Amino acid sequence: MSATSPDIPEARPSRLQALFTFLLRAVLPVYQRRWVLLPALTGVMMMAMLVGAVLAAPREVVEGDVQRLMYLHVPSATIGTYFSFLITAVASAIFLMSRDIRWDAVARAAATVGVLFTIFTLATGAIWGKPIWGVYWSWDARLTSTLVLLLIYTAYLLARSVAGPNDEQAARYTAIFALVGFLDIPLIHFSVDWWRTLHPQRIIFNTRPAVPNEMLFVLLVAFLAITFLMLWLIALRSDSEQLAQRTDRMRMYLDQRGNN
Amino acid sequence: MEENALEFLFAGFAVFWAGLFIYLVLLQIRLRDIQQEVATLEERLTESENTDTSYGEAISTSESTADSTTPNELSKRDTTTNASSRDA
Numbered sequence A: 001m002s003a004t005s006p007d008i009p010e011a012r013p014s015r016l017q018a019l020f021t022f023l024l025r026a027v028l029p030v031y032q033r034r035w036v037l038l039p040a041l042t043g044v045m046m047m048a049m050l051v052g053a054v055l056a057a058p059r060e061v062v063e064g065d066v067q068r069l070m071y072l073h074v075p076s077a078t079i080g081t082y083f084s085f086l087i088t089a090v091a092s093a094i095f096l097m098s099r100d101i102r103w104d105a106v107a108r109a110a111a112t113v114g115v116l117f118t119i120f121t122l123a124t125g126a127i128w129g130k131p132i133w134g135v136y137w138s139w140d141a142r143l144t145s146t147l148v149l150l151l152i153y154t155a156y157l158l159a160r161s162v163a164g165p166n167d168e169q170a171a172r173y174t175a176i177f178a179l180v181g182f183l184d185i186p187l188i189h190f191s192v193d194w195w196r197t198l199h200p201q202r203i204i205f206n207t208r209p210a211v212p213n214e215m216l217f218v219l220l221v222a223f224l225a226i227t228f229l230m231l232w233l234i235a236l237r238s239d240s241e242q243l244a245q246r247t248d249r250m251r252m253y254l255d256q257r258g259n260n
Numbered sequence B: 001m002e003e004n005a006l007e008f009l010f011a012g013f014a015v016f017w018a019g020l021f022i023y024l025v026l027l028q029i030r031l032r033d034i035q036q037e038v039a040t041l042e043e044r045l046t047e048s049e050n051t052d053t054s055y056g057e058a059i060s061t062s063e064s065t066a067d068s069t070t071p072n073e074l075s076k077r078d079t080t081t082n083a084s085s086r087d088a
Helices: A015-033 A033-056 A065-098 A101-133 A141-162 A169-180 A184-194 A213-259 B006-087
Strands: none
Touching: A015 A033, A015 A184, A033 A065, A033 A213, A033 B006, A065 A101, A065 A141, A065 A184, A065 A213, A065 B006, A101 A141, A101 A213, A101 B006, A141 A169, A141 A184, A169 A213, A213 B006
16 A cells, blocks of 8 residues: 555635735835835926926916916825825724734824825815915815814824834724724715815816816826825835834833843 | 915915925934934843843852862761761
8 A cells, every 4th residue: 555645636726815926926026125116206206296287287277377286185185195094994904803013003104194195185275275265264075074084083193192002902992993084085085976065076086087188197197296105104104113113012021121 | 266376386385395394304303213212222132131141150150169069068968977877
């Protein structure tokens, strides 16, 4: 009788696993070079956005030059705010499932950047609104729900900063808070459809955008610039938060060792 | 509606760039604090390791001294014990 075991056929990876492996292989080399790629790409695209917005884009006939604020306001709102808080929500969900505290650092980093971009969105919107509407602020649905979003994630950051960077219980509670807070984003996005607002209807994210191609091209450059800026800021903050977690663990270890 | 409104355009871009600059400065300050914390921890770790080394050396020295004296003491003790038991 032969001692060798029969050949067991290798389990074929599922489509999802294959896709995950493919994505990981594609993203990992880019991620490892993030400190070279992100600042360079951000710098180039931000300059291109500035030149495009101020010089290259055509002047809007009705609103005049102030309409050029659209190239800052719209990407800050959609990419900077929505995607940063999406990353916060996803990282919070992964933290709740895996209990890996590093995901809490990613969530906090994305929330910080999201709050920054929400402030930019509200500020540029108010400055744009003054010559067009005659007021800086109006309590309409879009503006108010965006302000509520800012308050939600500011409260999240405040609550999280009270506890230490490795406090798992605080991280768990704030992760749930971040996930619930994300529900405000669909409300913001569809507020202009559901309620009558001073804020204009969506003109970009439609099947047929209501702006000329020259403006759309500059807007695309602005979207890319804000995307790279957001990713760079999140990467910077996330790494610094993870470093803070490691130093905190090291300090606790040395304190315990000193006490013993 | 105000015509042109270039000052508003300038104000909008200024707010964005100033905010970004302030955020980066704050981030730099935070990173510097963490670097200082790392340096302090490194010092503490080095001190702790030095203390452990001197403590370890002291322990090994006392053990070696004990090892060198113990057999003689034991033999003396044995001799005394045997003599006293014989006397008895």
